[in-house]
Amino acid sequence: GENVEQHPSTLSVQEGDSAVIKCTYSDSASNYFPWYKQELGKGPQLIIDIRSNVGEKKDQRIAVTLNKTAKHFSLHITETQPEDSAVYFCAASRTLNSGGYQKVTFGTGTKLQVIP
Amino acid sequence: GAVVSQHPSRVICKSGTSVKIECRSLDFQATTMFWYRQFPKKSLMLMATSNEGSKATYEQGVEKDKFLINHASLTLSTLTVTSAHPEDSSFYICSASPRGRGRLGGYTFGSGTRLTVV
Numbered sequence: 001g002e003n004v005e006q007h008p009s010t011l012s013v014q015e016g017d018s019a020v021i022k023c024t025y026s027d028s029a030s031n032y033f034p035w036y037k038q039e040l041g042k043g044p045q046l047i048i049d050i051r052s053n054v055g056e057k058k059d060q061r062i063a064v065t066l067n068k069t070a071k072h073f074s075l076h077i078t079e080t081q082p083e084d085s086a087v088y089f090c091a092a093s094r095t096l097n098s099g100g101y102q103k104v105t106f107g108t109g110t111k112l113q114v115i116p
Numbered sequence: 117g118a119v120v121s122q123h124p125s126r127v128i129c130k131s132g133t134s135v136k137i138e139c140r141s142l143d144f145q146a147t148t149m150f151w152y153r154q155f156p157k158k159s160l161m162l163m164a165t166s167n168e169g170s171k172a173t174y175e176q177g178v179e180k181d182k183f184l185i186n187h188a189s190l191t192l193s194t195l196t197v198t199s200a201h202p203e204d205s206s207f208y209i210c211s212a213s214p215r216g217r218g219r220l221g222g223y224t225f226g227s228g229t230r231l232t233v234v
Contacts, residue, residue: 034223043122043209043225044160089159103150104211104223106159 002027004092006107013080014115021075021110023090030092033073034104035064038087047088048075080114087111119143120212122226129200129233137195137229139210145190146212150223151183154207163208166193200233207231 003026013019025033031052036044050057050064050073057064063076077084090107119142129135139149147168152160164185165173172185182204184196193212197204207230211223 036225041228041230043120043211043228045225046223103162103165108159109157111157 002030002092002094002105004090004105004107006090006110008110009108010111010113012113012115015082016079019075019077019080019084019112019114021088021090021112023073023075023092023107025071025073025092025105027092027094028071030094032093032095033064033066034091034093035075036089036091036106038089038109040086044089077112080112082114082116085112085114118214118224120210120224120226122210122229124229125227126230127232129231131201131233132199134196134198135200135231137197137208137210137231139193139195139212139226141191141212141214141224144212144214146193146214147190149187149193149210149212151185151193151195152209152211154209154228156207160209163195168193197231200231202233205231205233 006023034049035047037047038044048059048062048064050066052068061078066073088110091104093104094102121140121142123138127135149166151163153163154160162175163178166185166187168187168190174180182198187193207228209228211225213223
């Protein structure tokens with residue numbers, strides 16, 4: 001099955017600096033890579049995702065890059081703000097021919113702390 | 117769009133009793149929903165895949181008789197923790213994805229249920 005590793009487990013940055021979280025996956029058939037933000041006591045929220053036919057995707061201060069050959073993908077948050085503090089999870093999945101998705105395999109999570 | 121509602125958000129029950137958790141897709145139909153368990157400061161562990169109109173598929177090591185899943189309609193899946201014990205205390209989260217070809221957006225998660233068994 002799929003195995004997703006995520007680093008670092010904790011990350012502290014000063015407000016305004018950038019934060020980078022890295023993940024690797026093992027299943028070359030995985031083709032969908034979402035990132036989730038989880039605040040304390042809440043369910044994960046999708047913040048950005050990328051498909052294997054794309055190398056980079058950006059949404060305002062958040063960007064994700066994918067290196068399919070190396071099976072690496074990363075989350076980049078620029079100009080961090082205190083409200084970015086949360087636990088971030090990467091994940092890998094594979095689309096089915098029907099248009100749905102297989103089960104998602106999550107990374108181990110990164111606790112991001114943005115220091116004002 | 118793509119809202120998943122989960123209830124209750126918190127529940128405290130006595131050891132030996134059963135607890136039902138509901139997961140509803142509010143604005144889309146979901147033939148498949150997923151149930152996860154999350155321990156403090158840990159990642160999400162998939163417990164089972166809930167399939168509308170058929171039996172759930174459980175992950176290895178998950179007791180199907182203890183964690184009963186029912187997916188009776190395209191918008192509702194329930195997880196019942198039977199004969200709960202303190203070790204079942206955890207954060208349970210459901211997720212779903214809109215069905216249909218070409219639908220983008222991946223999975224939407226519910227807000228989670230904090231179960232405490234005393």
